[in-house]
Amino acid sequence: MREIGVADARRYFAAQAVAGVAWWAAVAASPAVRDATLGDLPPAWLAGPDLVLFAGGSALATWRRSTTWGWITLAWTTVVTVGLWGYALVTGEAGWGALAMAAALVFSTAAALTLARGRLPIHWITSGLLSFRSAPERSPASHLRHSLAQLIVFWTAFFVVVPLVLTAVERRLGLRWSALDHRVVAGAGVGLLVVFSGVGLWSCAAMSLRGEGTPLPSAMARRLVVVGPYRYVRNPMAVAGAAQTIGVGLIARSWLVVVIAVAGAVAWDVLIRPQEEQDMAERFGVDFERYRAATRCWLPTRPT
Template sequence: MSSSVSGRAGHARASHARIGSARIDEYCRVTDRLGERHGRLYFALQSVAGLAWWVAVFTVPAVRDATLGRIDPVVMAALDIPLFVVASALAAFGLRWAAWVATAWTALIAVGIVAYATITGLAGWGAVLMIAAAAGSIAAAMLVLLGRLPAEWIIRGPFAFRLARPGSTGDHVKRTGAQLVLFWGLFLVVFPFVIVLLERRWQLDVPVPIAVPIAGVVLLLAASALGIWSAVTMSTLGEGTPLPSATARRLVIAGPYRFVRNPMAVAGIVQGAAVGFVAGSWLVVVYAVAGSFVWNELVRPIEEAELESRFGVEYAAYRDRVACWVPRIRH
């Protein structure tokens, strides 16, 4: 997970080594921008989309083949229309039990269609669509049932905010290097490799011109350089690491943090997309974009609230002065 801690060596210190869960919950409630009405709107759109898809399944053979393969559409419709289409419509009207039904059914079908597509090589588009529907349904159900997205669930356990242990600059650099190896290995090698295998097994891969992987290599090198620069700056000036579990003890607004508040997040997202270009995989690019959305909407607000709680006016002034993603042009 990339840290949004930025720039010059600061002076503020946190009074606790770990941010309390009650304070994190408070941060999440303050920064939430989505509520129950958004969840109900999603279920309404999902109901309409599901109905339109079933009409297409029974009228357009290409749609049926691409999304269901050899699965009997009549049997599937008998179950899916009441449990997906109708339940989503009822959830849109605020019936909480319907949100449970629609979400559970969507997740179950997503697992089933992914297994079917992986075993048979058929219905690849069905697998992709149901994965997206399951993710959307889970998020919408949380909005309907809880009134918010429980972003604090992401930063529990090993990802809870804790100040880095006091140590030498060398210690912080070593810990940061180990984090980069672990997380880059998982998110830029292992996960994309699995996605590429599934994409090809589901027969969703498309040929790309040679310029695409070449551009990917250039982007990957540039983004990796930015990531390393950001990590070294964080560990040498911030007395910590990019991970919340060993977060920097000082506010850092030097190096790449002079230009954007989240250079490591920028680097990670560009790296993910670049890996997709190198592999010629559009699904890996989608994976990178989806990750950027999750980070921006769920993780970033909590990190920035935690930073403001520790560094106060100094961080607030920095946040107002420096852009989150794209450097501002100063005249």
């Protein structure tokens, strides 16, 4: 499992320094860029501090491997992000700037933590309630009830609440994409949601009844599951969750939901999956290694 280390953080801060300078150059050169990213905010108010603390701070964090400048850059990024989002939500302007700064905040946080600790502390994500643990001994029916209850909570949160919030934000910030306002797009979304909801339920049943566990990391399967949809992909629940979210985004005509679904799948694949599979290799040994070698994670494999 490749760790995300200081070299990766420095590369990110270097790219952010260049992007910050390029952004201000575009603001100065293009009224359209200025309106999309700053609205009616006077550029002169932000340009100086931002070039010093965002672009310059990122450059110093890269050049000097400076944890201090990493934190300074993160602090400034946080202030600008909060302020720009408040302005955007109140006025309906500067939506693209708010989105760009939100992304910068996420990556700056990861980069600053990496500089400070020597590597990205991914283990923070999988600690406490989300730490990898085998499920307690229960009857298969009990595991199934727990799994279905978890699905209800997750599906309500990620397929109803979050898309509603993101769609409302898109409308407020004027970021709707008219290409999605077509009946065929919504129909494709319905198809994805129905098909992959079935895959999710099938995976849940296999995990509970054959694996004696649940989808939660803190109550993982006690037995290696290689039946049902697990014959075709190693983590059908991740595949189903990503496809379901994309389907909901298409139904809601929200490109932001679709983008976040793809980003979430990539983040899971890079950050969580290696830890999960390392845990499974330790618990199931050579059986899991053979299964991993024979079955892909995302694309279906013909069972042997």
